[in-house]
Each structure stands twice: as C-alpha cells, then as structure tokens.
Amino acid sequence: MNKEDFPFFKRRINNREIIYLNSASTSQKPFHVIDAINDFYETYNFSYSENENNEVNEIYEANRRKIASFVKAEQEEIIFTKGTTESINFLASSLDIKKGDEVLVSELEHDSNVLPWQQICKVKGAKLKFIKVNNEGELDDIGKYLTKKTKVVSLSHVSNFLGTTFNISEIGKKIHENNSLFVVDGNQSVPSIKYNVKESNIDFLAFSGHKMLGPSGIGVLYGKKELLENLKPYQYGSFMSQKIETNTSELKKTPFKFEAGTPNVEGVIGLGAAVNYLNKIGMENIEYNNRKLVNLFLEKTDGIKNLHVYGKNQENLVSFNFDLLSAGNVSAILNRENIFINSGNHNVSLFHKKLKIDESARISFYLYNNEEDVNALVYVLEKIGKSFAKK
Ligand SMILES: Cc1ncc(COP(=O)(O)O)c(C=O)c1O
Structure with a gap:
C-alpha cells in the first residue's frame, strides 16, 4: 500500500506533503x-x-x-x-x-x-x-x-x-x-x-x-x-x-x-x-488497514477534551465535533496544515437533524493512508482541543 503509486501525493503545497483524509468523498487514483x-x-x-x-x-x-x-x-x-x-x-x-x-x-x-x-x-x-x-x-x-x-x-x-x-x-x-x-x-x-x-x-x-x-x-x-x-x-x-x-x-x-x-x-x-x-493489494488488507487506522485515531483522540465522536465500531471513517468550534472551522484549520478532511452534513441530512446538529467533521481512510497520517491529524486536533476548551 504505497503512496508512490498515486501521483496526487507528489503534489506539494507550501513545500509540504498532502495528507488526504477524505476518501469517503472521493478516492485518489493510482x-x-x-x-x-x-x-x-x-x-x-x-x-x-x-x-x-x-x-x-x-x-x-x-x-x-x-x-x-x-x-x-x-x-x-x-x-x-x-x-x-x-x-x-x-x-x-x-x-x-x-x-x-x-x-x-x-x-x-x-x-x-x-x-x-x-x-x-x-x-x-x-x-x-x-x-x-x-x-x-x-x-x-x-x-x-x-x-x-x-x-x-x-x-x-x-x-x-x-x-x-x-x-x-x-x-x-x-x-x-x-x-x-x-x-x-x-x-x-x-x-x-x-x-x-x-x-x-x-x-x-x-x-x-x-x-x-x-x-x-x-x-x-x-x-x-x-x-x-x-x-x-x-x-x-x-x-x-x-x-x-x-x-x-x-x-x-x-x-x-x-x-x-x-x-x-x-x-x-x-x-x-x-x-x-x-x-x-487484497481487499482483506485494505479493510484491515482502514480498521487499524480508525482504531488508532479513536485511541489517540480519546483524551482530547471537547471532542465528541459519533457512532461506534466504525469501518473506514469517523465523524466528530468539537464543542466550541464548527466543523467548517476545524476543516479550515487542518487545511492550513495540508490535512484534508470533510465537513458539512455529508449528504446525510436526516440523521444530522436527528442528532440536532447541522454539520460534523469527518475523516476517512483508504489504502494509501498510514499511521503517520493519523499522528499528524491528532497533533493538530490536540492543539484545537486545548485552544477551544470549554470554560
Ligand atoms: C453511502 C453513500 N451512498 C450514496 C452516495 C452517492 O454516491 P454518488 O454521488 O457517487 O452517486 C454516497 C456518496 O457520498 C455515499 O457515501
């Protein structure tokens, strides 16, 4: 499972690599x-x-x-x-x-x-x-x-x-x-x-x-x-x-x-x-990698204050919100670090209504993602958690 096979990952923004965590919207192409x-x-x-x-x-x-x-x-x-x-x-x-x-x-x-x-x-x-x-x-x-x-x-x-x-x-x-x-x-x-x-x-x-x-x-x-x-x-x-x-x-x-x-x-x-x-690559390996990264993300974000994850036993993606920062703003902060996620209602309008929220932040993994991607993401989320803490 190699980023080298995907030309998209050769792109640099501000001389830095891109971390793409939005494959649930659309995947990159080898x-x-x-x-x-x-x-x-x-x-x-x-x-x-x-x-x-x-x-x-x-x-x-x-x-x-x-x-x-x-x-x-x-x-x-x-x-x-x-x-x-x-x-x-x-x-x-x-x-x-x-x-x-x-x-x-x-x-x-x-x-x-x-x-x-x-x-x-x-x-x-x-x-x-x-x-x-x-x-x-x-x-x-x-x-x-x-x-x-x-x-x-x-x-x-x-x-x-x-x-x-x-x-x-x-x-x-x-x-x-x-x-x-x-x-x-x-x-x-x-x-x-x-x-x-x-x-x-x-x-x-x-x-x-x-x-x-x-x-x-x-x-x-x-x-x-x-x-x-x-x-x-x-x-x-x-x-x-x-x-x-x-x-x-x-x-x-x-x-x-x-x-x-x-x-x-x-x-x-x-x-x-x-x-x-x-x-x-093998579908079992792809599913294993997705689940492994989801679990790693959940483990590492468990202690982040004000971050709330929706659902449990996730397959390939996780949606969450911070208490005091909109999903759009979370996404914008991550973009500045070259980390690309999704924010909005992901076209699941009715369940967002049921949860009484307008939007959520969503990260999703695919075969080109690895633990370093999760670490880079968590690093920024931890900072957000501290900066936008509830009084
Ligand atoms: C579960 C699910 N169903 C349907 C769709 C709509 O798919 P498309 O826009 O590829 O037709 C999506 C796209 O995000 C999806 O995730």
Missing part, C-alpha cells in the same frame, strides 16, 4: 488507472458499435467480466450507470412500485438513498417508512417494520456519516422471508470490503467508481439475473434494441437493454483497472 485510460485514448479509441465483435466492445465486456468477478456476480448481472445515485434512481423507477406499496429505508441513509424513493412513493401513492437507528448507528429490528405491503428495503452497508455497518446478510434473510426485495447501497463498503453477492442475501447492489480508485461518472448496479430479466429499462435509446419498428422495438437481453446510448467506455476501462489494483 497511475495504473490513469495509464489505462490514457492508453485507451492514445491507442484504441474506436467507437463502441452495434457489432459485438468490435475491439472496443470486446474490451468493454472484458472489463464487465472483471468487475462482475470482483463482487462474485455473473457478467450479465452488472449494469453500468453514472454512479450509485443513478443506480438507485434506476431501481426506484423500474421496480414497479405501486399505490399502497411500502418502501423501507433507514434514518441513517445518504440523501441519494432517500430522495429517489421519496419521489417515486409520492408519484405512485406508495409509503416511505424509516427504520429507526440509535445514536450509536445500530439499526432497529427490521422485523418490526416489514409488512405484507413491503415491496423493497434499501439500506447502506457502511454509513458515510457514522462509519458503522449494518449486518447485511442477516437483514437480507429477514427481508427475503417477507418476500420483499433488498437493495444495498455499497458506496462505502464495496471499496474496502470483500463481497460475494451470492452469499449475502442481496438482490441489488449499487456502487460508484470514484470511491474505489476509479474515475467519476461510472458506477454499477448489480442485480440478480432473474430479477433483471423482469425489470423494465428506465431510459431508452440506441444500442439497447435488436429490432426496431415504427411503433415497437424488441429489447436486447440484460444488461444491454439497460444501457441506452453510447457507453462510458473509458470509465469502464478505468474502473476495470481500479479493480485490478484493488485485487493486487
């Missing part, structure tokens, strides 16, 4: 990914084609196979989208939610896993229900919320605010016993947890390339083949039909029927290269 995209533009940027034997189509499909195998899915179960937000919007409009149906999300979801469901429920006359989450980030018993009307449950695996995880496999089992569908927002989990969609009771899994060393503008929706076969596309256009008449058209099989228009070939190539790199 040379391996940048070179793969460059190579595409420089050598084989022919058009994607109706002809499946075209070189570009073959490269596109080879990368689809690679990304499928990364989460242990089949090639035809991987649909390319712009990212997690589009994947969830796609499901919200294609799952045939009807009047009287119920959709469940948790109180801890990212806005992108709330708004698409809120909107479709409004339009269709369905009901959006929120599963309670306590202040530590633990989900209430889902059994209390499932009814005969529950069509779909959509939950994030790892929270991008608290860093806490839901037990997806166990929750999925209960959802399936209720004959409901289970959508997992894997945007914080797929970048650093090894997945086997076949063994996790997941029906659909959404994730974005930019959080896992890949480019922006490319994402994935995994869906069980038998479910995808019965799903309608949510957008229409070129490349998705095999026969077109004036009034009808015959759609291709999944995944092609879901990918209207010229695809983001370079995005898929970049994501394929990212998956190669992640496989080379």
Whole structure:
C-alpha cells in the first residue's frame, strides 16, 4: 500500500506533503488507472458499435467480466450507470412500485438513498417508512417494520456519516422471508470490503467508481439475473434494441437493454483497472488497514477534551465535533496544515437533524493512508482541543 503509486501525493503545497483524509468523498487514483485510460485514448479509441465483435466492445465486456468477478456476480448481472445515485434512481423507477406499496429505508441513509424513493412513493401513492437507528448507528429490528405491503428495503452497508455497518446478510434473510426485495447501497463498503453477492442475501447492489480508485461518472448496479430479466429499462435509446419498428422495438437481453446510448467506455476501462489494483493489494488488507487506522485515531483522540465522536465500531471513517468550534472551522484549520478532511452534513441530512446538529467533521481512510497520517491529524486536533476548551 504505497503512496508512490498515486501521483496526487507528489503534489506539494507550501513545500509540504498532502495528507488526504477524505476518501469517503472521493478516492485518489493510482497511475495504473490513469495509464489505462490514457492508453485507451492514445491507442484504441474506436467507437463502441452495434457489432459485438468490435475491439472496443470486446474490451468493454472484458472489463464487465472483471468487475462482475470482483463482487462474485455473473457478467450479465452488472449494469453500468453514472454512479450509485443513478443506480438507485434506476431501481426506484423500474421496480414497479405501486399505490399502497411500502418502501423501507433507514434514518441513517445518504440523501441519494432517500430522495429517489421519496419521489417515486409520492408519484405512485406508495409509503416511505424509516427504520429507526440509535445514536450509536445500530439499526432497529427490521422485523418490526416489514409488512405484507413491503415491496423493497434499501439500506447502506457502511454509513458515510457514522462509519458503522449494518449486518447485511442477516437483514437480507429477514427481508427475503417477507418476500420483499433488498437493495444495498455499497458506496462505502464495496471499496474496502470483500463481497460475494451470492452469499449475502442481496438482490441489488449499487456502487460508484470514484470511491474505489476509479474515475467519476461510472458506477454499477448489480442485480440478480432473474430479477433483471423482469425489470423494465428506465431510459431508452440506441444500442439497447435488436429490432426496431415504427411503433415497437424488441429489447436486447440484460444488461444491454439497460444501457441506452453510447457507453462510458473509458470509465469502464478505468474502473476495470481500479479493480485490478484493488485485487493486487487484497481487499482483506485494505479493510484491515482502514480498521487499524480508525482504531488508532479513536485511541489517540480519546483524551482530547471537547471532542465528541459519533457512532461506534466504525469501518473506514469517523465523524466528530468539537464543542466550541464548527466543523467548517476545524476543516479550515487542518487545511492550513495540508490535512484534508470533510465537513458539512455529508449528504446525510436526516440523521444530522436527528442528532440536532447541522454539520460534523469527518475523516476517512483508504489504502494509501498510514499511521503517520493519523499522528499528524491528532497533533493538530490536540492543539484545537486545548485552544477551544470549554470554560
Ligand atoms: C453511502 C453513500 N451512498 C450514496 C452516495 C452517492 O454516491 P454518488 O454521488 O457517487 O452517486 C454516497 C456518496 O457520498 C455515499 O457515501
């Protein structure tokens, strides 16, 4: 796990290195990914084609196979989208939610896993229900919320605010016993947890390339083949039909029927290269490093007065606040030391409201972070703790 592989870390600000602790927002990219995209533009940027034997189509499909195998899915179960937000919007409009149906999300979801469901429920006359989450980030018993009307449950695996995880496999089992569908927002989990969609009771899994060393503008929706076969596309256009008449058209099989228009070939190539790199490092090692750094951070900040951490048993990130200093100001002070974190509500508006706060500071780790990064961060936080002490 080497910063040398990431050109971003060569940058100096005021002649000093950058400490990047905001990978939960977007990750840095290794040379391996940048070179793969460059190579595409420089050598084989022919058009994607109706002809499946075209070189570009073959490269596109080879990368689809690679990304499928990364989460242990089949090639035809991987649909390319712009990212997690589009994947969830796609499901919200294609799952045939009807009047009287119920959709469940948790109180801890990212806005992108709330708004698409809120909107479709409004339009269709369905009901959006929120599963309670306590202040530590633990989900209430889902059994209390499932009814005969529950069509779909959509939950994030790892929270991008608290860093806490839901037990997806166990929750999925209960959802399936209720004959409901289970959508997992894997945007914080797929970048650093090894997945086997076949063994996790997941029906659909959404994730974005930019959080896992890949480019922006490319994402994935995994869906069980038998479910995808019965799903309608949510957008229409070129490349998705095999026969077109004036009034009808015959759609291709999944995944092609879901990918209207010229695809983001370079995005898929970049994501394929990212998956190669992640496989080379090993997902277990990445998860181990994240957890180790989280624990180190928690240990070292335990004694800092006026600093309050949200949640417990965090996976890859920690959110906190100081008593007398806003998260925005904490972030600004750290920026001056070349330490980059996130501040705001991290698009988890509802849970910030529940905690009666407007914003929080968030640090997040990824495979290029190390103990020195934590030490540099803690050094500044200790100073802040002393300077802004409650009287
Ligand atoms: C848990 C979670 N879900 C959804 C999203 C939205 O993802 P994107 O903006 O990549 O579509 C994010 C992004 O921060 C996230 O962390």
